[in-house]
Amino acid sequence: MDFEYSDKSKELQQKLTNFIENHIVPVEEEFLAFQSDKNNMWKRFPKTEILKQKAKEAGLWNLFLPKDYGDLSPGLTNLEYAPLAEIMGKKIWISEIFNCSAPDTGNMEVLAKYGNKAQKEEWLKPLLNGEIRSAFLMTEPQVASSDATNIETSIVLDGDEYVINGRKWWSSGAMDPHCKVAIVMGKTNPEAHRHQQQSMILVPIDTPGLKILRPLSVLGFYDSPEGHAEIILNNVRVPKGNLILGEGRGFEIAQGRLGPGRIHHCMRLIGMAQYALGLMSKRTLERETFGKKFYEYSSIRHEIAKSACEIEQARLLTLSAADKMDKAGNKEAKDIIAMIKIVAPNMAQKVIDRAIQILGGKGVGPDTYLAHYFAIARMLRLADGPDEVHMYQLGKSCIKKYGQS
Structure with missing residues (x-):
């Protein structure tokens, strides 16, 4: 490798x-x-x-x-x-x-x-071309959206148009003033096989019936200007040609979308953790307590050493997932993608928390990215599937693998 x-x-x-x-x-x-x-x-x-x-x-x-x-x-x-x-x-x-x-x-x-x-x-x-921005509407407040088959938003064909009704939240990108279109996931056939009920459809943001109810903050951070929104879809009508790929293909599209996205998220998290490691290391050279520089304390050195190890472990695991995806595709890489999605956000949260502790008041204030990065790392333990879902699926896969040996 x-x-x-x-x-x-x-x-x-x-x-x-x-x-x-x-x-x-x-x-x-x-x-x-x-x-x-x-x-x-x-x-x-x-x-x-x-x-x-x-x-x-x-x-x-x-x-x-x-x-x-x-x-x-x-x-x-x-x-x-x-x-x-x-x-x-x-x-x-x-x-x-x-x-x-x-x-x-x-x-x-x-x-x-x-x-x-x-x-x-x-x-x-x-x-x-970077001329517009977009939003993704999948998660819903009424159901556990970590299981996409729970999604209730309806997409019903009426002549040459689809009529969409539902309520979405954590709709990423929807607040951006340059956001012009959303990809919406909903059900076109609730009676079909559970993984063939969902479809994805393109909805221009200015379509009548699409209403942004409020922006949502993540631990106090609004991530302006793109942000996250709660959105109501009330008899939203779009042309039949806006459906992506075909009816019942939404789950398939979602799986294809999330594989690379999880690698992107995990590598950005590693970048955030690396930023935190750099800050806390520099801080140990600048500050002292009780007549000693921070770097002279064994406990401080231990925290930095653990952080360096954990970052490198997560980096190598994520690179392995990227390599597996390149060589074998999303399906074959699903177990290792689950691993990075479990490991990277938790690692980043721990490393950033250590940096905050070492920086003290500066760590929780507005003069570094640490507080914001902590919020992002915590949120990414939920986004694209919470820890528990990935552990459930990974555990099932491991048991099946060794149970057959």
Whole structure:
């Protein structure tokens, strides 16, 4: 098992690192000041589009696409992209600058893999160009959406249109002022086999009957401007041609969407944990208590050592999952993808918590990303399937494997 990065990936890692240092770090304080001003809630940082254009010109655009998509993608494998996601994860707000932020990445992959020609022209093309943003509507407040077969939103054919009714929440990306379309998951046939009841359909955000009820915060963080929303769908009508792939294919699409997305999330989490490790290590050189520098305390060194070990373990496991997906596909990689989804968020949460403890008051304040990253890590123990679901499925798979030996 060889995780040596390709020359292409190494070159992009260096280019990405240089771009961040030269173009993003100089405006970072300006960005943070903009974000902290409550008057700017649900507004976009004014320099975002300028930075996006520079990234496009630098060839740092749509890095996430696993297969070549014309001139708009470098055509990286999951293993080649993984370290780039980690680099972006250290400053989580910058992913959009490279057109690599969720939920757009997953939505673009869905359209690239499953969309028809008209859907690609109308929605995929502007998404790949970074001209618009999108939302993903799957989770519902009334049911345990960790089991997608529970979803109750109805998608009913009426002539040449589908009529959609339901209530969604944690609809990622829906608050962004540039959000123009949502992919909605619902049921087209409640009587079919439980994995063939669901479908996915494209719904323009300005469609009559789609109403954003409220933005939702994650442990106090609203993740402006994209955010998460609670949404009501009341007799929303869209053309029949907006259905993706076909009726009853929603679960299949969801499984194809979530595999790469989980790798992206896990590598960004590793980037966040690496950021936390760097901060706490530097802090030990700056602070002292009772006449001793922090780094002189064995307990502090132990916390840093444990963090370094856990980050590297999670990184290697995630790279292994990326490699398995590249070589064998989503289905064959499902067990190791479950492993990274269990391991990476828990690891990041622990490492970030240690950094907060070592930094003290600064760790819980607005002067670092630590508090926000802790909230993200905690949320990602629920998003894309909670820990318990992945452990349940992984445990079942292990028992079946060894029970047959």
